[in-house]
């Protein structure tokens with residue numbers, strides 16, 4: 001699957017700053033009704049977003065239904081965002097809805113990998129910085145410079161491994177990248193099969 | 202300088218260093234289930250790609266399939282049938298080994314893999330499922346991935362992996378009588394928190410871990426993902442080798458001897474250093490239960506519901522209050538004695554034969570309290586068959602438990618069966634998130650023993666005190 005390349009984005013950031021938001025809260029299991037990566041945006045945060053389970057009446061108390069954040073493309077979150085089930089549907093739903101970057105103090109590792117493979121930039125920043133950002137909009141995420149900045153000029157650097165940055169910036173398909181090494185892989189497996197024949201059933 | 206077990210496994214599987222701490226790792230085993238595997242296989246096919254190592258790839262039906270007796274492809278979950286049929290079709294097209302409904306090898310992916318020696322010491326194993334860390338208990342590097350990564354692994358027999366840091370949790374001494382591996386897992390979560398191992402692979406070591414049987418080790422590693430760890434791992438030893446020998450996919454003959462020789466080197470060297478080293482005293486662990494909506498919200502059963510503690514740096518006050526409100530509990534309230542509506546024994550955490558035996562020992566000759574809905578779901582078809590051969594099914598049924606077919610069942614809610622709104626469930630599973638077991642269901646995680654004792658009493662009960670209850 002090809003994903004949209006990402007270099008620099010200035011957009012409204014929607015605050016959902018709670019710790020330990022799990023993937024079932026991001027996309028409840030009951031909203032994953034088909035063997036597909038699509039049609040998930042409507043189920044994003046469904047448990048909080050709608051007044052009734054399975055319903056579609058917006059709950060005005062939930063931040064996503066605040067018209068101010070209607071065009072948010074950046075999400076501000078709490079610690080350990082995306083914990084729980086490994087379902088990639090969480091990243092697919094966020095991407096389909098339009099989120100391109102998530103700013104949180106920490107991410108669950110599987111969810112973080114899923115973001116990178118679906119064109120969503122996972123940005124790790126201190127909780128205090130995220131609170132500060134929540135009070136100011138719009139926010140700029142610059143993946144080339146590796147910074148997050150605000151209109152008043154304040155800016156913070158963030159870290160992302162080169163591999164992830166390259167994939168996000170170029171919108172690269174990891175399988176194609178790896179396929180370039182298929183000869184190395186075949187040679188490694190052949191040598192390994194002599195060492196550990198029991199692995200090769 | 203010596204190497205950790207993890208470093209040995211990493212180094213022996215690195216095909217290329219991709220820079221920035223990312224390695225291209227050889228993947229020895231891929232496991233899929235119908236919840237997330239079908240979509241990976243279909244997407245792979247749509248991209249015109251094949252499964253490279255099809256004989257090293259296994260598929261099971263566990264998440265969506267019903268667990269009621271007489272089950273078919275039809276499911277209580279609306280649209281569930283599609284997951285089953287699409288996964289079956291894709292698995293057959295790709296020529297993969299499938300443990301389908303009705304197959305004696307069917308069961309929860311993390312239960313059947315050790316059971317059939319699909320996972321082996323020294324192997325790398327991935328599955329698009331967060332509890333793949335369970336299988337690290339066999340001395341394997343086993344971790345959960347997303348569906349897109351699963352496609353990558355299927356197409357190339359490799360993954361591009363960011364190398365985690367290393368953490369060791371050494372559990373000294375011995376667990377007390379009536380204290381279980383599940384209690385140890387919850388104790389570790391209460392102490393280190395739900396992000397306590399973020400970015401790390403956790404090696405569980407020490408006397409108390411060595412003393413655990415394989416099933417206990419699987420329970421302990423199962424909950425490494427709740428620490429946000431990359432995975433959990435326990436060095437293979439004689440206990441592991443004895444367990445594996447003779448199982449379906451274990452090496453045989455001369456290969457077994459060669460494998461054994463190789464596996465004996467797979468442990469952390471004495472002079473290896475870890476990025477983080479923690480020590481836990483096994484004697485300090487008591488039967489545990491969760492009070493909130495994260496597995497880190499655990500306390501000893503005889504302790505009250507905790508008040509918010511800013512110093513712990515764990516939760517915000519809002520998160521703490523939200524958890525209490527969801528669970529309808531107040532700080533200072535006693536957990537022992539809390540009335541329950543339902544009891545569940547199942548899941549990849551605690552539904553193996555030894556779990557069922559220990560729960561049955563408590564249930565024998567008793568009935569669950571009249572208002573309690575009690576369900577037991579064996580972790581695999583093989584566990585179910587063995588339990589029935591021992592007569593455990595009679596004990597569960599006579600006590601008032603439903604006795605089900607193997608699968609994930611009500612460990613999680615997929616839109617089908619659930620325990621119902623505001624129902625309070627004591628459960629041997631691994632996640633007590635909001636609505637995990639059904640919309641607004643309140644889950645209290647505990648050991649199978651605690652679930653059994655609580656089911657009889659109708660209230661949360663320390664299994665060690667059940668005669669007094």
Ligand code: SF4
Pocket residue numbers: 263264309310311330332547548549550608609612613630631
């Ligand atoms: S039993 Fe529960 S935790 Fe385990 S694999 Fe199934 S749904 Fe996941």
